[in-house]
Amino acid sequence: MKGTKQSMPKRGMLIVLSGPSGVGKGTVRKAMFDQGGTDFQYSISMTTRQPREGEVNGKDYFFVSKETFEHNIETGEMLEYAQYVDNYYGTPMQYVKDTLASGKDVFLEIEVNGAMQVREKMPDGVFIFLTPPDLMALKQRLVGRGTETMTVINERIHQAVTEIKMMRNYDYAVVNDKVDLAVDRIREIIRAERLRVPRVYPDYAQMLESKQVTETENGKDA
Template sequence: MYKKRGLLIVLSGPSGVGKGTVRKELFSQPNTNYEYSVSMTTRSPREGEVDGVDYFFKSREEFEALIEQDKLLEYAEYVGNYYGTPLDYVESTLEAGRDVFLEIEVIGAAQVRKLVPEGLFIFLAPPSLTALEKRLIGRGTETSEVIQSRVNKAREELEMMNLYDYVVENDEVQNACDRINAIVTAEHCRRERVEKRYIQML
């Protein structure tokens, strides 16, 4: 019997582009039925962040043990901290036929693309580099040196846009959410994703 597998949705883009803000808005909407895969990180929690909700906060030693055990779908070291995605949760949720939503860094997305090429890869882009810099300064959580390193990194990351299926500009958060939902709906109707069901029916 045909069993529909869930869709792995990867939202990525430069640091400071608003990935977390867009993801939170998507998941606050009543009609959203994606499963959010909480990432792991070794960075300290920001104010208001909750362990197991925003991230799984781990020590460097704990994180490196998981790397050794091949328990991460992807991971990257970014501005001195590790970020990664727990593998077991993602695989079991997809097998159960539910869509998994990942919000990850660009380096991590490139790793996932190699392991799960059938995933849906969406690049969240800033309206401009100036807008990105203003957003980072507005956070008030990083020094000017860290902000500059993130802006420089964002330039490199924008050049990796060719690894993605779709680009969504984050001009307004709600607009970005609407575009992402439209893309996911279209992908579920893609011929390659549905034809097995019809072949079996015939």
């Protein structure tokens, strides 16, 4: 009796969206998922900052204490983490690895320093930089949120200048001038990435290998 070759699940694709604080990453991510038609898993980040109005623990972020977060860093349980204005932000490691291994795509919405850590550990991901039309537009968005003092906002603008210079380390840059347009651009990037030869060829290589095995077995039977 001939044996059958069991195929492994196709590895998922890691999509990383990041950019300066206040650029609208969360708004764009939410719009993408609200529109539907997505088949990737959103990875919820962990943070020590206080929830903003309307944010839900376990849905928008995992809100934890500083002591808990630092314990996770020490035990190597974070894929990435960064500290902004005395608060930590990061992504749990095992969740992302398990989801990709199961064949599902993972969508990360994280800060710039965290994205660079992910790039070192998972360089085959798709890294997208969301940028404001200009710094004045970014400042207006931060002021409009009404959640921070002008001192903190000015600190974020100063940090944004440094972060925008890091755009060169990404695969793509998307301007968030209008949310719907930014979503369309990101969807186009993801569609194109799914067609890249390094992502498609492993399936064909497996198919060709199976065909060669079948031909060899048929030849032996003859």
